[in-house]
Amino acid sequence: MSLLIRKLDxxxxxxxxxxxxxxxxxxxxxxxxxxxxxxxxxxxxxxGDAAVLEYTNKFxxxxxxxxxxxxxxxxxxxxxxxxLAGLPExxxxxxxxxxxxxxxxxxxxxxxxxxxxxxxxxGTVLGQRITPLDRxxxxxxxxxxxxxxxxxxxxIPAKVAxxxxxxxxxxxPDGVKNQMVLAAAAIAGVTRVITIGGAQAVGAxxxxxATIGAVDKIVGPGNAYVAAAKRRVFGxxxxxxxxxxxxxxxxxxGTTDPDWVAMDLFSQAEHDELAxxxxxxxxxxxxxxxxxxxxxxxxxxxxxxxxRTSLLERGALIKVRDxxxxxxxxxxxxxxxxxxxxxxxQQWADLIRHAGAMFLGRFSSESLxxxxxxxxxxxxxxxxxxxxxxxxxxDFQKRSSILYVSEAGAQTLGLIAAELAYGEGLQAHAxxxxxxxxxxxxxxxx
Amino acid sequence: MSLLIRKLDxxxxxxxxxxxxxxxxxxxxxxxxxxxxxxxxxxxxxxGDAAVLEYTNKFxxxxxxxxxxxxxxxxxxxxxxxxLAGLPExxxxxxxxxxxxxxxxxxxxxxxxxxxxxxxxxGTVLGQRITPLDRxxxxxxxxxxxxxxxxxxxxIPAKVAxxxxxxxxxxxPDGVKNQMVLAAAAIAGVTRVITIGGAQAVGAxxxxxATIGAVDKIVGPGNAYVAAAKRRVFGxxxxxxxxxxxxxxxxxxGTTDPDWVAMDLFSQAEHDELAxxxxxxxxxxxxxxxxxxxxxxxxxxxxxxxxRTSLLERGALIKVRDxxxxxxxxxxxxxxxxxxxxxxxQQWADLIRHAGAMFLGRFSSESLxxxxxxxxxxxxxxxxxxxxxxxxxxDFQKRSSILYVSEAGAQTLGLIAAELAYGEGLQAHAxxxxxxxxxxxxxxxx
Numbered sequence: 096m097s098l099l100i101r102k103l104d105x106x107x108x109x110x111x112x113x114x115x116x117x118x119x120x121x122x123x124x125x126x127x128x129x130x131x132x133x134x135x136x137x138x139x140x141x142x143g144d145a146a147v148l149e150y151t152n153k154f155x156x157x158x159x160x161x162x163x164x165x166x167x168x169x170x171x172x173x174x175x176x177x178x179l180a181g182l183p184e185x186x187x188x189x190x191x192x193x194x195x196x197x198x199x200x201x202x203x204x205x206x207x208x209x210x211x212x213x214x215x216x217x218g219t220v221l222g223q224r225i226t227p228l229d230r231x232x233x234x235x236x237x238x239x240x241x242x243x244x245x246x247x248x249x250x251i252p253a254k255v256a257x258x259x260x261x262x263x264x265x266x267x268p269d270g271v272k273n274q275m276v277l278a279a280a281a282i283a284g285v286t287r288v289i290t291i292g293g294a295q296a297v298g299a300x301x302x303x304x305a306t307i308g309a310v311d312k313i314v315g316p317g318n319a320y321v322a323a324a325k326r327r328v329f330g331x332x333x334x335x336x337x338x339x340x341x342x343x344x345x346x347x348x349g350t351t352d353p354d355w356v357a358m359d360l361f362s363q364a365e366h367d368e369l370a371x372x373x374x375x376x377x378x379x380x381x382x383x384x385x386x387x388x389x390x391x392x393x394x395x396x397x398x399x400x401x402x403r404t405s406l407l408e409r410g411a412l413i414k415v416r417d418x419x420x421x422x423x424x425x426x427x428x429x430x431x432x433x434x435x436x437x438x439x440x441q442q443w444a445d446l447i448r449h450a451g452a453m454f455l456g457r458f459s460s461e462s463l464x465x466x467x468x469x470x471x472x473x474x475x476x477x478x479x480x481x482x483x484x485x486x487x488x489x490d491f492q493k494r495s496s497i498l499y500v501s502e503a504g505a506q507t508l509g510l511i512a513a514e515l516a517y518g519e520g521l522q523a524h525a526x527x528x529x530x531x532x533x534x535x536x537x538x539x540x541x
Numbered sequence: 542m543s544l545l546i547r548k549l550d551x552x553x554x555x556x557x558x559x560x561x562x563x564x565x566x567x568x569x570x571x572x573x574x575x576x577x578x579x580x581x582x583x584x585x586x587x588x589g590d591a592a593v594l595e596y597t598n599k600f601x602x603x604x605x606x607x608x609x610x611x612x613x614x615x616x617x618x619x620x621x622x623x624x625l626a627g628l629p630e631x632x633x634x635x636x637x638x639x640x641x642x643x644x645x646x647x648x649x650x651x652x653x654x655x656x657x658x659x660x661x662x663x664g665t666v667l668g669q670r671i672t673p674l675d676r677x678x679x680x681x682x683x684x685x686x687x688x689x690x691x692x693x694x695x696x697i698p699a700k701v702a703x704x705x706x707x708x709x710x711x712x713x714p715d716g717v718k719n720q721m722v723l724a725a726a727a728i729a730g731v732t733r734v735i736t737i738g739g740a741q742a743v744g745a746x747x748x749x750x751a752t753i754g755a756v757d758k759i760v761g762p763g764n765a766y767v768a769a770a771k772r773r774v775f776g777x778x779x780x781x782x783x784x785x786x787x788x789x790x791x792x793x794x795g796t797t798d799p800d801w802v803a804m805d806l807f808s809q810a811e812h813d814e815l816a817x818x819x820x821x822x823x824x825x826x827x828x829x830x831x832x833x834x835x836x837x838x839x840x841x842x843x844x845x846x847x848x849r850t851s852l853l854e855r856g857a858l859i860k861v862r863d864x865x866x867x868x869x870x871x872x873x874x875x876x877x878x879x880x881x882x883x884x885x886x887q888q889w890a891d892l893i894r895h896a897g898a899m900f901l902g903r904f905s906s907e908s909l910x911x912x913x914x915x916x917x918x919x920x921x922x923x924x925x926x927x928x929x930x931x932x933x934x935x936d937f938q939k940r941s942s943i944l945y946v947s948e949a950g951a952q953t954l955g956l957i958a959a960e961l962a963y964g965e966g967l968q969a970h971a972x973x974x975x976x977x978x979x980x981x982x983x984x985x986x987x
Binding site: 210221312461483495 | 631632636638639646649650653654655657666667672674675688689690757776778779783804805807808811812842843848886890893894895896897899900901902903904905906911913914915916923925926927930931933940941942943944945950954956957960961962964965966968970972973977
């Protein structure tokens with residue numbers, strides 16, 4: 096028996112408690128981080144570029160940075176284009192194809208949301224208008240977790256939405272730039288790239304400085320400092336969700352090559368020791384096969400130590416009564432990524448109420464979705480798929496209600512509004528409606 | 542000259558700074574409130590109903606409440622129906638008509654968002670599914686700010702979205718129930734009404750207790766304790782925006798009866814001393830007329846002291862160069878409510894990029910929209926209309942991505958995904974894609 100991953104059985108006593116304990120994840124708040132972020136944000140708000148420059152030279156150790164001013168942090172279009180041109184052919188083609196597929200999917204989201212208006216018999220017009228945000232900031236982590244795919248997934252929906260200015264910030268510790276990230280920015284149509292990061296970059300985007308205009312929303316992943324800074328500037332600007340550790344839940348009927356499922360679990364586990372990989376299956380023999388595949392394949396993985404910790408601490412292979420029960424448990428888990436690796440997967444998908452993204456059928460590995468299928472890979476984690484959605488074009492648009500009340504409409508609506516306003520004790524509301532009545536008539540409040 | 546409201550001129554030196562100062566509003570966080578809320582939430586999470594019962598009896602002084610247990614807080618359907626039946630006929634009819642109009646508008650929002658799917662030539666299917674949230678909590682303030690219109694505006698979009706359980710909490714200090722609020726709950730189709738409030742109600746909804754199932758999202762306005770509690774449970778459940786003070790911005794070309802505009806400004810100002818009412822107009826004579834109307838009408842208003850403070854502290858009549866400049870300033874203000882009280886208002890509406898709701902033409906007073914036009918009256922405040930939207934059906938739905946990759950699709954997508962995954966150093970991602978290639982072939986990472 097493998098000692099790499101826990102095994103649970105839904106018929107055991109205390110199964111639900113064990114499952115709840117396994118799923119429990121509370122993002123800890125670190126007082127030292129909170130305090131540091133508060134100071135940095137305050138400083139950037141007060142001193143602008145001077146503060147950004149100091150923090151960047153301090154934290155990212157930019158060689159000879161002190162004298163060169165903020166201009167040194169701008170990467171021009173020529174450098175982005177050169178990064179793209181300099182990629183190996185296969186990599187460039189893969190990035191371009193992925194970008195094009197992501198664009199096509201997100202264009203569908205845009206088509207779906209066109210706004211509407213309707214005219215009532217008395218000439219009153221009501222509607223909803225959809226407009227893009229003006230300016231968006233995209234945070235891209237630097238260093239080892241620099242992911243060009245994240246650049247595409249965050250920037251392309253903004254571009255499709257029609258956002259005029261997309262400002263990407265990416266720290267370059269010790270001045271080291273990731274060429275694939277710059278190439279992705281070129282492909283995605285980012286309008287400005289600035290090599291700053293951390294809470295100072297979030298502050299610059301939220302409050303604006305002399306050289307960086309304030310944005311309306313900040314999206315993209317980051318470390319604990321970035322997450323804390325985003326939480327703090329929320330309200331001044333919009334933010335995306337603060338993501339928890341990544342999760343995969345595989346529902347398997349026992350008909351998929353067990354090596355495939357094992358590798359799918361690895362592909363989540365390799366992200367992070369806190370990542371969570373769980374399989375639900377009604378077939379005990381098959382579970383044993385997946386376990387054997389895990390044992391066999393783990394030593395072949397370059398990131399095996401991360402995978403091992405993740406599987407040991409947060410993974411599970413769970414024997415369920417049947418696929419119906421698997422779907423029920425999946426709804427309780429509300430996973431970020433849900434693979435239904437089964438014959439006729441649609442029958443089970445129809446029973447799923449909560450999941451960030453559903454991968455149907457055994458050829459639909461999560462990794463295909465992570466890079467190039469088209470749907471977004473920024474997805475709700477930590478059970479938030481119960482109430483939130485993948486990142487999309489809609490995150491870079493907002494709605495405004497439109498109300499044009501005709502003179503005739505004001506006669507009927509005015510009486511209703513006045514009645515309710517008096518009922519709520521808001522007499523100016525009532526009078527404002529009644530002044531539009533012809534002849535003007537004020538109800539005596541009861 | 543009136544001393545009730547400040548007057549500004551866009552041609553004056555320092556106008557933008559004065560405007561910025563006028564608009565500046567920072568929600569202060571009160572450490573005592575934060576600490577109290579933290580304790581209450583922790584207590585409700587640990588002790589459930591017992592804590593809710595204790596806090597409710599303590600804060601709301603429920604007569605003889607201690608012994609009766611949680612059941613005493615449930616208001617049954619019969620009592621809701623009786624409240625509706627007991628309203629004066631005009632009030633009941635107004636509430637029902639308003640509800641029906643709100644329903645019609647929100648049905649349009651639902652129609653707009655149907656999800657989509659498309660099939661690629663190789664059989665791969667990609668799409669987006671829209672589903673309602675399972676359970677929603679609606680917070681309704683008790684006491685003097687008990688607004689039946691808010692019940693309709695929060696509950697009807699949830700109902701239209703298809704939310705199965707809509708649980709309304711409304712505190713009843715000293716046991717006093719607002720019949721119009723209960724009637725609104727009956728009309729809106731709220732599934733359960735519980736007479737609890739404050740941070741303890743937010744905690745009960747977010748974490749669940751033995752008698753109250755945990756919800757997926759909490760919406761609705763509340764006092765500083767409720768706002769702080771909602772912020773804290775965000776992540777465990779979804780929340781709507783934390784609203785700032787209400788705002789109206791009137792763009793007027795000088796052709797509307799000045800009494801109407803004055804009363805529209807009052808209708809915002811009467812909400813709250815912190816509410817903000819501003820008019821932009823290119824016509825100095827007309828501004829003087831509005832000022833005279835303010836002087837004349839204010840003494841007639843029952844809530845004149847609130848209005849007076851709001852106008853004095855946060856209101857303004859601003860002379861602009863022309864209506865074009867008015868629109869430009871309106872975009873900087875990004876008001877919650879924007880009235881364009883002008884001839885041919887659409888020409889100016891076309892220049893507006895940011896507003897929660899736009900009221901076009903002189904008959905479209907904000908108060909009509911507050912109660913019964915149909916669009917929602919829960920709108921983004923404090924310049925957040927730059928990036929957020931009115932409350933709507935979409936706030937009670939979430940999207941899931943659907944990815945079904947065909948065997949043929951896995952061949953082309955697998956090569957792209959593997960290329961990018963190796964580029965990001967995520968080998969298990971690459972292998973997971975490559976295992977689906979036929980024949981299986983692993984690229985040697987470069």
